[in-house]
């Protein structure tokens with residue numbers, strides 16, 4: 001055993017990426033060219049790829065000129081590296097133009113992940129990509145021959161700041177989000193898979209959308225699901241899957257020796273209503289790809305799905321058979337509904353409170369407020385919840401809205417004990433009927449007018465967001481903050497380049513939410529009302545002159561002032577719900 005450990009330690013590598021965040025012009029749907037946030041003057045963004053035990057280093061330089069940036073590594077739990085998680089205002093400051101911040105962490109769990117900007121509403125502008133951690137001990141290693149990544153997403157012709165400005169208007173009384181203009185597969189319109197007879201393929205399906213879920217179905221081939229969100233599952237057949245924003249599925253597709261020709265598959269954007277029982281309500285955004293076994297034949301034919309009836313994500317079972325935590329020490333109940341703030345602007349609320357960003361990043365407050373850091377008042381209205389080290393925490397989300405919302409927890413893979421069907425209503429308060437060997441995920445899609453019950457072990461000190469992964473809803477404030485084991489966060493130190501990013505922006509790095517170091521329990525100066533003027537990632541300082549791309553982008557934004565987002569016609573059938 002010692003020898004094995006030694007051998008693995010010896011091969012652990014450091015994988016380094018030197019990245020500039022840059023604007024580039026792209027036309028991924030073939031209908032509209034626009035600036036997108038790329039890496040090193042290219043887009044789609046590159047893949048991060050490493051092996052379990054490796055150290056990943058990303059040196060990220062902001063060369064955007066007119067926006068701040070940052071990166072989150074979605075699904076990695078950042079054990080002992082809680083300051084590398086990436087969300088702006090939480091574990092770091094936004095990175096201003098012409099600054100570099102280094103992310104350094106060990107990838108300790110194999111699986112399919114992704115990275116994305118967690119800096120205001122920036123990732124729908126393109127800053128997102130796959131993050132693959134290969135396993136040295138893959139239980140399914142002998143079951144497949146090749147790997148294929150499929151990235152699915154919605155896409156918008158508006159840039160994100162314009163889209164959010166249009167959304168957060170008092171006239172938007174229906175809380176309508178930006179409506180996608182296109183469905184992208186692999187950040188474009190082409191994702192055929194070369195399929196060789198006799199081979200089995202491991203598909204790594206990742207949804208990087210800002211809003212839409214995606215349905216997927218393969219004609220003539222059954223998906224054998226082996227992993228969700230970087231957590232192995234007992235192999236299970238699925239005819240259709242729904243992958244919500246930020247979720248991932250790994251599944252096997254077998255090109256049997258009897259197969260020949262080319263087989264279509266269908267990816268369809270899902271409007272997030274549970275229309276499994278309502279065939280009339282859908283977006284006309286479908287993509288047909290092909291499993292290509294015979295190049296000489298043309299790619300024709302479509303995969304027709306009469307009715308979407310995807311696998312129930314709560315019914316998969318963890319591969320290791322780990323039992324559900326049998327009880328809990330701390331209950332956090334979050335009733336989610338849309339709401340209006342004091343100024344009549346549409347927001348999204350947990351327990352009638354919307355998340356309001358504060359001056360000091362929350363982790364920095366936890367590290368610098370001493371014994372007061374167990375007092376939630378120190379953190380301001382970031383919807384803070386304190387949990388103690390080693391607590392088994394149960395989070396209940398009641399989704400009072402009539403649409404599906406995918407909720408993501410940073411820093412953990414949680415157990416999904418219950419995620420009942422649409423229309424089930426709120427949690428009864430009784431802990432019964434739960435899964436015994438539940439799947440573990442980092443993102444759970446909660447059904448319309450229903451709820452979910454999840455549990456995790458608070459063994460990872462840090463400040464971890466819990467939020468809807470519809471990016472538009474994050475910008476409306478649908479976020480809570482788990483402050484985990486604050487007694488173990490006291491006097492944490494932070495890398496100088498992270499602190500430098502703050503000082504360049506004039507952001508304090510110590511004290512309570514308002515930067516008060518003398519009396520952290522003094523709440524004066526904290527933000528208590530969300531700003532009415534949305535600026536998102538926009539940088540108005542004079543750190544650099546604008547590039548041609550940013551000038552064009554600014555000109556376009558200035559020529560189209562904010563206007564209420566029209567409610568799309570298809571939604572007139574029912575009360576709009578997002």
Ligand SMILES: [Cu+2]
Nearest residue numbers: 405468470473
């Ligand atoms: Cu949402």
